[in-house]
Amino acid sequence: MLEIFSKWKANLTSADVPDQAEEGELPQHIAIIMDGNGRWAKKKGLPRIAGHREGMKVVTKIVRTASNIGIEVLTLYAFSTENWKRPKKEVDYLLGLPERYLSAELPKLIENNVQVRLIGTTENLPDHTLRAVEKAIKDTKHNTGMILNFALNYGSRFEMLEAMKSVGRKIESGELKADFITEEHIQTHLMTSKLKDPDLLIRTSGEIRLSNFMLWQLAYSEFWFTDVLWPDFKEQDFMEAIAVYQKRKRRYGGV
């Protein structure tokens, strides 16, 4: 896969990508907090939903790039449990985006052997959203390429609380003893139980916080923050984040 990355890099001028771009291992799992869509719209004097619409086009580009260079898992924070507090009109628009994205992209995802997955709670999600996502999960479940994991109606504290309740029930039933609980017991009860933890977290728009996203899973991840607003995020920005990750890994690899 690295040669794909090298070929991609070869097409750019040396000024485009730091020359350490092809050394060091690729991150296997990249998670992205796709922030700045409302601000992008406001800057252009457009309604917030115009930022979300533009942001979805960037999802298409970054998914394709990640799949092409061999990223194993790409997790995208699409809708948090906190997003329900937004105006109803905006929430309704947001919850229409999965079907809008999938109706355009699912055939290409299937063609590229991408497997669609979801983390989050299906509670309160409208049927039309659920139907679209469940179809994509079903239609791609046998694909063996990149895992495209959407965090939809997801909140990390809710996820961890549910995991702890499950472990607590096993203690109550006598299946588990509290003193023998390991990190693995918790991990296997999280929504991400079948995924490796993210190697790299990218957050756009200049915010430096996790916003209740994968708090357990990001314990040892590299973080890369950029002021670029998600709708302005380019393939180049994505590759720069990966190149910086590789440089960090190469340095730590030498320790």
Ligand SMILES: CCc1cc(N2CCCCCC2)n2ncc(-c3ccc(F)cc3)c2n1
């Ligand atoms: C449910 C809110 C939402 C918002 C959203 N935005 C708006 C906010 C962030 C920027 C990207 C565009 N996207 N983009 C793709 C999806 C999507 C989700 C699940 C799925 F299976 C397929 C696609 C999406 N979902």
